[in-house]
Amino acid sequence: MPDVVLQIEDLQKSFGGLRAVDHVSFDVEGGQLLGLIGPNGAGKTTIFNMISGIYRTDAGRILFDQTDITNHHPTQIAKLGVARTFQVPRTFNHMTVEENLMVPVVRLRLTDAEASNRVAATLNAIGLYDMRHRNASELSGGERQLLQFARAMMTQPKLMILDEPFAGASPAIIDVIIERTHDMAKSGVACLVISHDVVSLPKVCEHVIVLTEGSVLTQGRIEDVREDARVIEAYLGT
Amino acid sequence: MNFELLTYPVVVAQFFVDGLGRGVMYGLMGMGLALIFGIMGLINFAHGAFFMVGTYLMYFVAVQLGVPFPIAIIAAAVGLFCIGAVLERTLISPLRKRMGENWLVDGYVMTIGLLIMLENLALIVMGPRDHGIARLVEGRTMISGIIVTYERVVVFVVAILVVLGLAAFMRYTNIGRAIRATSEHPDAAMAMGIDIRKIYTITFALGSALIGGVGGLLLSTYPAFPTIGSDVLLKSFIVVIVGGLGNVWAAMVAGILLGLIESYAQGIAASGWQNSIIAAVVVAVLVFRPAGLFSKSVSRP
Numbered sequence: 001m002p003d004v005v006l007q008i009e010d011l012q013k014s015f016g017g018l019r020a021v022d023h024v025s026f027d028v029e030g031g032q033l034l035g036l037i038g039p040n041g042a043g044k045t046t047i048f049n050m051i052s053g054i055y056r057t058d059a060g061r062i063l064f065d066q067t068d069i070t071n072h073h074p075t076q077i078a079k080l081g082v083a084r085t086f087q088v089p090r091t092f093n094h095m096t097v098e099e100n101l102m103v104p105v106v107r108l109r110l111t112d113a114e115a116s117n118r119v120a121a122t123l124n125a126i127g128l129y130d131m132r133h134r135n136a137s138e139l140s141g142g143e144r145q146l147l148q149f150a151r152a153m154m155t156q157p158k159l160m161i162l163d164e165p166f167a168g169a170s171p172a173i174i175d176v177i178i179e180r181t182h183d184m185a186k187s188g189v190a191c192l193v194i195s196h197d198v199v200s201l202p203k204v205c206e207h208v209i210v211l212t213e214g215s216v217l218t219q220g221r222i223e224d225v226r227e228d229a230r231v232i233e234a235y236l237g238t
Numbered sequence: 239m240n241f242e243l244l245t246y247p248v249v250v251a252q253f254f255v256d257g258l259g260r261g262v263m264y265g266l267m268g269m270g271l272a273l274i275f276g277i278m279g280l281i282n283f284a285h286g287a288f289f290m291v292g293t294y295l296m297y298f299v300a301v302q303l304g305v306p307f308p309i310a311i312i313a314a315a316v317g318l319f320c321i322g323a324v325l326e327r328t329l330i331s332p333l334r335k336r337m338g339e340n341w342l343v344d345g346y347v348m349t350i351g352l353l354i355m356l357e358n359l360a361l362i363v364m365g366p367r368d369h370g371i372a373r374l375v376e377g378r379t380m381i382s383g384i385i386v387t388y389e390r391v392v393v394f395v396v397a398i399l400v401v402l403g404l405a406a407f408m409r410y411t412n413i414g415r416a417i418r419a420t421s422e423h424p425d426a427a428m429a430m431g432i433d434i435r436k437i438y439t440i441t442f443a444l445g446s447a448l449i450g451g452v453g454g455l456l457l458s459t460y461p462a463f464p465t466i467g468s469d470v471l472l473k474s475f476i477v478v479i480v481g482g483l484g485n486v487w488a489a490m491v492a493g494i495l496l497g498l499i500e501s502y503a504q505g506i507a508a509s510g511w512q513n514s515i516i517a518a519v520v521v522a523v524l525v526f527r528p529a530g531l532f533s534k535s536v537s538r539p
Contacts, residue, residue: 054425078431090426092419103419104430106412148426155431 005030005159005190006051011060013046013214020046022214024060028159028190033181035201035222036194038211039235044194045087047211048161051192052084053077065158079107083157087164087194089144091151093137097128100136100147104155118154125183126150126176141168149177159190166197178203210234240506248383253505254498259390261497262397263456265490267470268477269400270448276484277421277441280330280345284352285474286467288446290360292318292453293462297369300457307374311454318450323443325352330442331435353467360464370461389458396455400448401490417441421484449474476516480523482530491532 006028013021021043028034036044049055051062053074062070069077092100098119105115123129126146131139136147145165152160162181166174174197181191181204195201201208202222209219212234218225225231243249271285282288292314300310329348334341378387408414420427420437428434449470453460460466473496478484481492496516503512523531 052429054428074425074428075431075433075435078429084429086426086429090423092422092426094422095415095418099415099418102412103415103427103432106416107431107433151430 003030004028005032005065006192007061007063008047008051009061009063011047011050011062012058013043013050013055014058019214021050024211024214024216026209026216026219028192030158030188030190031185032207033185033191033193033205035205035208036192036211037196037201037208038217041213042211042234043214044211045163046214048084048163048192048194051077051161052082078155081155081158082161083152083155083159084161085145085148085152085163085165087167089141089148091136091139091144091147093135096133096135097123097139097147098132100151101154103151108155122150122153125153125180140170142170142173145169146173146176149180153180153184157189159192160184161192163194164196165193166195166200174200243506244502249505251382251384253501255384255386255390257498257501258494259387259393259497260501261494262394262490263452263459263493264473264477264496265493266393266397266400266452266455267449268474268481268489268493269404269486270445270452271474272478272481272484272486272489273404273448274442274445275478276486277417278438279342279484280349280442282442282445283346283349283471284356285349285445285449286469286471287353287356288318288322288449288467289453289460289470290462290464290467291321291356292450293457293460293466294360294364294369295450296454296457297371297462300454301369301371311451314454315447315451318453319443319447321450322446323439325446326439326442331439334438353471357464357467364462364464366464368461368463371458374455374458393455397490400451401487404448404486413437413440476520478530479520480531482533485530485533488530488532492530495531 004027008024008026011021011024012019024043024047036047038044046055050057053069053072053076056071060070061068064077064080064082067080069080092103101119101122102115110118120129123132126149128143128146128150131143136144139147145168149162149165160181165177169177178200181193185191193201193204206221207219208222208225210217210225210231217230217234218228267289271282274280274282295314295317296310299305299313300307305313330345333344333348337344373389375388375392378385408418416427416432417437417440419430420432420434424434427437460470477489477493477496480496481488496519499519500512500516503515507515
């Protein structure tokens, strides 16, 4: 049985009077591809922000690799092996594509040769090698999604959290992201994916957790969840 | 106004050389301020006071200890790097942690407090008296009727080395890339495992070292005095506003531009007019190019 990489226990978060995340619990195993879906405002990105340390939790625990990382600093969490992408790509637009990938090198303690080998391998894997000298500001929205995905790959994480990785991406880029996500899962990396893309998400994840109004509505195989009347109601209303 | 002077090529060239010499000084003064603002968003009102500390360090190391000037300038820069790092870690970093996203206004007030504290400390310890040197480098030469002092040449060469060195540091080192990443998206940098607290400390220390070294370099022009930094702070603000907030390279270009304007204004108008003309330039930039001459928006290095 694979090891549990991420354990979310009874997580809670409020903004003023709004309960954004309400008693949410789930586990992610090594090599598992798990989707987190739900209508806008369901609390998906808030959960991501708590896992990566950007938001503090109000209550509950987050365990990563048996270590309690609840309310740890984002830098510490990243150093433990959690990588993430952002819904709106946060590429470093004053830098070249290659430099974007070099950013984490300072803390990975790689030699120059190791760093440039890893950068070249990562850029080749996602098909951006020929664009390595271009400024990130010159890339399309989809290419920026790819770039921040590659930047996360550079850190060789144990857990990858992808926030809307297909938003604004062309079908070709989506295919690359899907393939590389599967590759990472095969090598034991746990992947947690938020997506509204009903076509692409099933190609990545077999299992999903459905959130609504901050709570877990249901979870299971994506085909089963799709037919669930409560899920249809949550998305479409009554 | 004596525009007739501009009909003499030698005079025009002399004004140019003088303006260039002044301009690189102003550019050097503004770079540290621009660097700290560009990366941290903090307007360091203690910038001029750091310059003042740099002049005193230079004076002690060069004059009292008799260390050669180049080493004394480096000592002033290293001294301010350490002071900047300690101040960031003990005062600014805890403030940022306590105040969260709203720390900047408190940060401004804190640096104003630092300015007042450092100036008064210098007044108590050193007294209201200049401590300076006559010349950094003796001598001058004449090229086609234009007088060039060796000191100006040295300042110019140092300015070029500083600009190139900083550019290389930012572009080719891992820490430089981490600093640039942090300035653009701190949360994305943290998600890469970059310790932005360390980055802010390094940035503040680096900005302090820049102005400290400049204090040492310009000791003959700006002798050590408790309030010598006030003029430097004003000049630095002008350079940063005209060039573009937070843009280190634009600060140097704007410094040169202002030095040239000042030189020509001083040459053809009565003494004192150069300040009014510079003020008019600043107002014009704020009206027509509020982000600065070389920035489309508030840009960062």
